[in-house]
Amino acid sequence: MKSFWDTLPKPFFVLAPLADVTDPAYRALIAECGKPDVTYTEFVSADGLFHMREKKGIPDEENPLVRDLQYTEGERPILAQFFTSNPETMEYAARYALLHGFDGVDINMGCPDASIEKQGAGAAHIKNPEQACEIIAAAIRGTEGKIPVSVKTRLGYNKIEYQEWLPHLLDSGISALTIHMRTRKEMSKVKAHWELGKEIVSFCRDRNREVFIIGNGDIASVEEGRTLACEQGWDGLMLGRAIFGNPWVFTGRTSEELSISERLTSLLSLAQRFDALRPKKHYAILKKHFKAFVNGFDGAAELRARLMETNNLSELEACLNEFR
Ligand SMILES: Cc1cc2nc3c(=O)[nH]c(=O)nc-3n(C[C@H](O)[C@H](O)[C@H](O)COP(=O)(O)O)c2cc1C
Structure with missing residues (x-):
């Protein structure tokens, strides 16, 4: 499907989801200081959203998950990121995003946190590609094909296994794929594997030319991201920790210049x-x-x-x- 992804500059720059950091307060400030080309919310539990709204009947103004999904118009295009291993709640959350004006839905398939993996979500999807594809299909149903669905993941679980893992995602109907250039096992303890960037981009393109490919991991500045895009061919680069203390990072300013x-x-x-x-x-x-x-x-x-x-x-x- 054609969507906002097709209208972005190349390379484009994306604000990463960072739980309890890129909350609506910091996202709005970043949008004012120097807007990224695309913004993601921090991840929200699709199960939690469903249960709090539909089972417990908690009013939206008292619901912390609804709070985390607040955004300002200046943040567009903005994607709601969800995690779950339950297709029904993913469909529900994706429909919520559609009805609340989001420009897209992203699914977290890379989080190594034990509390998330215990639910079969986050990086646990890497071990269960069939279920991952069911979750993507559910998100596409929830969005009624009106807004794009994307995935953020890692290079593999215990080892680098992108040749086995990524094809499931690339064939699933997603519009964009963010690859955090580490395995689940590596957490954030080793340097991101940018030495594999070029081969991964060309692997993804050979499989599916339609999916936008976004690289992520340790990128300190827009300039560094441009160099990676130029050398390796990424469509977009995602910056996470580089925004700590520097809401101007997407203008190209470094922390030292503030x-x-x-x-x-x-x-x-x-x-x-x-x-x-x-x-x-x-x-x-x-x-x-x-x-x-x-x-x-x-x-x-x-x-x-x-x-x-x-x-x-x-x-x-x-x-x-x-x-x-
Ligand atoms: C405090 C913190 C919170 C994070 N929360 C999320 C999240 O909600 N969803 C997600 O997909 N990744 C999350 N991540 C991972 C980042 O989005 C990103 O993939 C990772 O930090 C590597 O990129 P960076 O080196 O540019 O920060 C989080 C990382 C940190 C440090």
Whole structure:
């Protein structure tokens, strides 16, 4: 199917899903500072969405999963990412995404977290390709073919086995495939296998020329991504941890180029947006960002230590105002 994927520049740049980091607060800030070509939500449990809305009847304004799926118009094109091993809840979640204006649905088939794999989801799909294809088919049913379905996965489970694993995905009717260039076993402990980039891109193209192929893993900047695309032929590159402390990363600016004032003003703006999320997120989650935003200048360590002692937005505002 033709979709927004066909309208993107080459190479295009994608904001990775990062649970409890690229929440609606940080996504909205990134969209304002320097929009990626495509945005993914952090992953959301399709089972959880179904049960909270349909079984428990929790109103959307009190549902943390619905909160995590909030977005602003400035983030388009935006994809909702889901995980599950249950085709019924995947179909439900995909329909939710369609009805709530998402531009696409992405399925997580790479998460190594034990709590996700225990459910047969995330990277566990790599061990069960038939089930993976059922989940993709369910997502396509849920979207009624009106918005594209994509998958984000890894090179294999215990070993590099992309020749066996990826064909299942490439033949399944998806529009785009993101490959995190590590195996499940490697977690994030080794360097991403970019030495395999060229052969993987050509393997995917030989199998299915229609699927957009996106590379992911350790890319520190847009410039680095452009070099990879140029040398290896990727359609797009996905950046994850590079956005820590740098909502301008998609403009090509590196963290080193940011002034102290830009760092602190954007942290404050993030904190204000975070505080406005409903239902509220625990303040401790925001603290993940402090180290990334508050470093590399005189007094950063002291300020960071003081920020870590804060318990809410007004304490954080007071702390930052005192410093400036
Ligand atoms: C804190 C954190 C949360 C993550 N959450 C998700 C997620 O919700 N869905 C997903 O597909 N991958 C998730 N990932 C994996 C990233 O999307 C990405 O594949 C990985 O970090 C490698 O890319 P990078 O080196 O550019 O960060 C997460 C990674 C981190 C560090």
